[in-house]
Amino acid sequence: MSRPDLERLGAVYPRYLNAVVLHGLATAQAVGLGATDLYAIGALTFEGRMTSGELAAKTGLTTGATTRLIDRLEQRGLVRRVPDPADRRRVLVEAVEDEAVDLDDTLAPAREKLGAVFASCSPEQIAALTEHFERATPAFHEAIEAIRKAE
Amino acid sequence: MSRPDLERLGAVYPRYLNAVVLHGLATAQAVGLGATDLYAIGALTFEGRMTSGELAAKTGLTTGATTRLIDRLEQRGLVRRVPDPADRRRVLVEAVEDEAVDLDDTLAPAREKLGAVFASCSPEQIAALTEHFERATPAFHEAIEAIRKAE
DNA sequence: GGTAATATCTGCATGAAAGCAGAGAATGTT
DNA sequence: AACATTCTCTGCTTTCATGCAGATATTACC
Numbered sequence A, B: 001m002s003r004p005d006l007e008r009l010g011a012v013y014p015r016y017l018n019a020v021v022l023h024g025l026a027t028a029q030a031v032g033l034g035a036t037d038l039y040a041i042g043a044l045t046f047e048g049r050m051t052s053g054e055l056a057a058k059t060g061l062t063t064g065a066t067t068r069l070i071d072r073l074e075q076r077g078l079v080r081r082v083p084d085p086a087d088r089r090r091v092l093v094e095a096v097e098d099e100a101v102d103l104d105d106t107l108a109p110a111r112e113k114l115g116a117v118f119a120s121c122s123p124e125q126i127a128a129l130t131e132h133f134e135r136a137t138p139a140f141h142e143a144i145e146a147i148r149k150a151e
Numbered sequence C: 001g002g003t004a005a006t007a008t009c010t011g012c013a014t015g016a017a018a019g020c021a022g023a024g025a026a027t028g029t030t
Numbered sequence D: 001a002a003c004a005t006t007c008t009c010t011g012c013t014t015t016c017a018t019g020c021a022g023a024t025a026t027t028a029c030c
Helices: A003-030 A035-047 A052-059 A063-075 A101-119 A123-150 B003-030 B035-047 B052-059 B063-075 B101-119 B123-150
Strands: A079-083 A091-095 B079-083 B091-095
Touching: A003 A035, A003 A101, A003 B003, A003 B035, A003 B123, A035 A052, A035 A063, A035 A079, A035 A091, A035 B003, A052 A063, A052 A091, A063 A079, A101 B123, A123 B003, A123 B101, A123 B123, B003 B035, B003 B101, B035 B052, B035 B063, B035 B079, B035 B091, B052 B063, B052 B091, B063 B079
Parallel strands: none
Antiparallel strands: A079 A091, B079 B091
């Protein structure tokens, strides 16, 4: 791979990441949630129900703070507490589908604009992007883990 | 473009974005900054000096809150206030290079892991990714603007 | 030159998020 | 059956980012 290509990527990529994060912050603020709360909803939506403790690990919060986080989300009807039948100390938390309406509205502009970006891609480009996202996602999660361990 | 391709992208992409945002949050926390503060540094680094008011517009904060944001960053030596010679009401803010050492360390894991992801791409894939990032960045910024207007 | 508009800063107040330490409930371990 | 461990929750406290409204300084307009 030629050097100019990599240089261009190196210039573009940080700005891109910055924009993604800022969009996340703006979204959270628009729906009246903290950024961590918004992430938690995402995690619950994408990965399904999990225990309070698992959510604490994912968010990097203490278990106490996580209880409060779940309280907040439950009060807004975005999330539901379900007792774990197998271990009654545990609480399973699951996202309430259909209740994230305003969140959906807030994400609409991004969906629209990025939809346009993707729509003008060739199938080969879509394939390349999909593969990248698939590989980058675990990379970010590993980096998160490394960051937290280093603290 | 075939439907299965788009479905796969639709499944992967939200998780990817979630991971990026979470990484941003974890990074901010690791260096002891708020998420907004971290974004501000990025904006100043990538776009160069700007006035306090411009920074307020970019972050979505009031000018008062932005003054405090600059105070915080200045106290840590990450940012510098420079009087605008053309208009002495204004204050230009610029990132202090070389001072973001711990931030660099915190970003190191992501750089490494994502570097590996990019390194195993063909030149064509790199080109597709770079082009995507270039087009997605303004799309996100437009979406941010739309979100804030809708509020 | 005098008044209005603009840009940043300050004081004050508030709300919200998170940590910590201990309580309560359930499970496992010997 | 007793004890230790695990999981979530609660009370309390602290920290901190942010808004708001007014103060101050500078520039623009008439």
